[in-house]
Amino acid sequence: MAIWEKLLGLMAGVDPLTAWIATFVIVGLLAGVFTGYLRARKIQPNGFKWRYFRRELCWAVVTLAVTGVVLGGASKWLQHAGLISFHHEPASPWVVAAEFALYFFAFDTWFYWLHRLMHKEPFYTWIHKIHHGSISPNPLTTFSESPLEGFVNGGFVPLFLALFTVHAETMAIITPFNVLMGLYVHSGFEFFPKWWNRSWLTKWFITATFHDQHHRYFKGNYGGYTTIWDRICGTVRPTFEADFENVTTRPLKPARPAFALKQRAEG
């Protein structure tokens, strides 16, 4: 069977939504490379190092396995004991939005204060040091942390669910949102528009540059979802907004085919 026949066979088994998302991501990445968009929006140009990536891969595997077993087991036990339950009747989108907002701001508060505590000794060395192994984050950095830090951050969800009974629809959003948000803030690229921090409505929500700077400079920008606690406590990095403006207004340099560069060099 020819390769293209095998590919067509594979695609026939994929549901349309997955196929659309995969096509969107692949076309977006190719466009990003050829228009020079990705190069222009790399927050720390040349920051990526394979040796950090390898170490992050090891920690990510260990921590995902340990926290998956422990937190997954704890959640199951809490459900079995009747301490965690869900409303299973259909909910209006407003109710789901309100429950999600409660989770969003509660987790943001939990994360900010525990994160600041984890920057103090001895907690830093015991818990948080591994996550700061790379000063220029990449998506894998999201999961590269000690299992103890996995319990501190991941432990919030079972605790929240034990305190508040939410609808199953809300729960279905919480984990994917958490993972996507983690991947975005550690992506190493700024995809948000340049007006983000100038608008009174959006400046309260963090962007990749915000958390990237936390890794690069170590001090400041502690928030996980919002900039609210950092703004209240004066811990936003002083040059954050100017740096964000800088990254989002860099001119695009479209990638040129190798022969065009060679011709120009010869000419």
Ligand SMILES: [Zn+2]
């Ligand atoms: Zn930190």
Ligand SMILES: [Zn+2]
């Ligand atoms: Zn981080």
